[in-house]
Amino acid sequence: MLAGKHILLIIGGGIAAYKALELIRRLQDQGASVAPVLTKAGEEFVTPLSVSALAGAPVHRDLFDLTAEAEMGHIQLSRSADLVVVAPATADLVAKMAQGLANDLASTLLLATDTPVLVAPAMNVRMWEHAATQRNIATLKADGIRFVGPNAGGMACGEFGPGRMAEPDEIVAAVAAEFRDGPLSGKRIVVTSGPTHEPIDPVRYIANSSSGAQGTAVARALRDLGAEVVFVTGPATVRPPEGVEVVPVESALEMQAAVEAALPADAAVFAAAVADWRVASASDRKLKKSKDGLPTLEFAENPDILKTVSHMTANRPGLVVGFAAETNDVVDNATAKRLRKGCDWIVANDVSPATGIMGGSENAVILITDTGAEEWPRMAKQEVAGKLANRIAAALDS
Template sequence: MLGSRVLLIVGGGIAAFKIPELIRMLRREGIAVVPVLTKGGAEFVTPLTLSALSESPCHSDLFDLTRESEMGHIQLSRAADLVVVAPATADLMAKMAAGLADDLASTLLLATDKPVLAAPAMNVRMWQHPATQRNRDTLEEDGIRFVGPDQGDMACGEYGPGRMAEPEAIRERILAMLGRDRPLRLSPEIAVALPAEPPVPAIGPLTGRHVLVTSGPTHEPIDPVRYIANRSSGAQGTAIAAALRDLGARVSFVTGPAEIPPPAGVEVIRVQTAREMREAVEAALPADAAVMAAAVADWRVANAQDHKIKKDGIGSAPVLEFSENPDILAWIGRLREGRPRLVVGFAAETDDVLAHASAKLQRKRADWIVANDVSPATGIMGGTENAVTLITADGAEAWPRMPKDEVARKLAARIAEALGQPPQEPQP
């Protein structure tokens, strides 16, 4: 969107070396970038580099008297369409969560009235520390969105979650938050985001097939800044969509606000709530198969407010009233016309996994259920591995614990086997 403006706050971490490439990507999209460099960030990238690439002055000093005579820090915080913090260090996240304002970056973040996207980057132990996780929870409650962190090797020699998301993933999230996907309005409440060019599928056993995949959590609003959600990262659904794509399928990927960016080469349909997901699923049909991997909220807040709920000062809490959300899996499983030939549901359980999942197979009229144990001790919810049991009319088949992308490839191969040969080759 020509004319979009991003205020880019660069924190003090080794990942700052990726920021010049991010700026190049945004500028190629016609997005104006105004860089703000922290004292720590200046140890890894220079103001001249950021200024030259962004074609905008690089700001770093809160007490720039020339600009402060016009309240420059307020103007900077309000003139942007989106504020991006990358890398978002543990220190910056702590300042944001506590509402501190002792330098230009933290002051801008406290003064802004615009959406904020943070790309965390830090040592794995720092990321996993309870204080950092509390700060992240606080920031999410305040409405701040996150991209990453990724898992991998780090500059300090350790391995694990804490790597800043790659510039391409940050770019995609920025474009989504700026509304850069082409909107196709299904209703006043939902916009379906399609890629600028139709993806070209690979050639494989699913060539000519259309597969619908849902992924990620849903967010059910309490008020304009708070929502009810779950811990799903969207990693398993994203991996399944990529595996199906690699086997030649045309994939419609309906995703809630997941941490993991959608894969390339699929049709991306972004939603927020369960009702939006239900509408998007219906719009994406017909399909040869539907893989319902999203962690859809069972309930929504019936008395959600259109303004931020304030504390009353006497310790009483607001009373939330709940209504059931649409059961998307049961709806698609019971379709009389247009039902996909293969409907695959997921059952994330914390106890009696096989019993609950087997009952779900019958109750939802699905063909398969992929069941897993997501109790906290397993580390599966939001983690990188999964241990699933595939439940069909023929019985239960336990798969060993493995990375989620391997689970996805195995499931995609089984789907290809179940669907058999495609009816036709895709048209060039």
């Protein structure tokens, strides 16, 4: 998958540095060669000897290595790789990148390189959520820096939340995605998936039923054709695909904000099962049973994300694809939905209990476009996704 590729791996100083050792092995398993750069802080967590032994190459550590610098080694090192990977990327290293600082070997390499850069952040959840870090991340993304992770979970400091470095397999998948040269290379596509959860109180919510399987399959298929995929997902039961930018959300309002933040894009695929309503005033305390009877819930209508994006005058994707889960009159209802929403295509399916499609591994869809309805045979959801991804690639190329 990565045969002949040369990866420059910069290992920052954080507890997640131990994962870099496994990352080296996984990259080599895929045929890549790895040139490691270890920061001073990184040496506090992994030794140069262990990194060098796994990489089968010398570890670069010092900007003022006189032997290498006689030939401007830091410049050559920064430009000889096919991809620069920073894992873990600490808050400090991310800040240096965003501000263009160059006071050690790692930051100098990153400033001097004209090679694509992939960053795997790893830091305490408070550091990740801090406004300064988020400003730096936004700056780097605007500069074209790619990101994988961070994931949410427990941390060495005992806190829980986003900030865990992506797992080695996820990083390898993201690396592989950088070298895909498919028909969607250079295209940015937003995909929504999963349900949304609309809170009633801190422990209860209303939601549509969705595993996220079909949306995940679509994102994976688009990725495999070379697209840069932004995957906005509600709390699905299916794990998000690797090698895409994952944006986790809970509610419809959060999903709308995430989609709008991901634009502009060449295409958008709305496979999420967004709840139509939310509780107007969700309680901040658990609702208790009362002798006065059942609580009264007042509902408000959620934003129609598909319709909103379809009718944008600025930043509207060139192709907008919606999904329609129907239980009767599938073609008629889906055709009407396409016109009502203003999207280009609708992927419709019958989710009646008798079909076994909802929550199953297969799907049977009808593609609704301005030229009519095209029925596809029942097949695995990944096959449906592959066929849809190829259609999208053909449409964007026309």
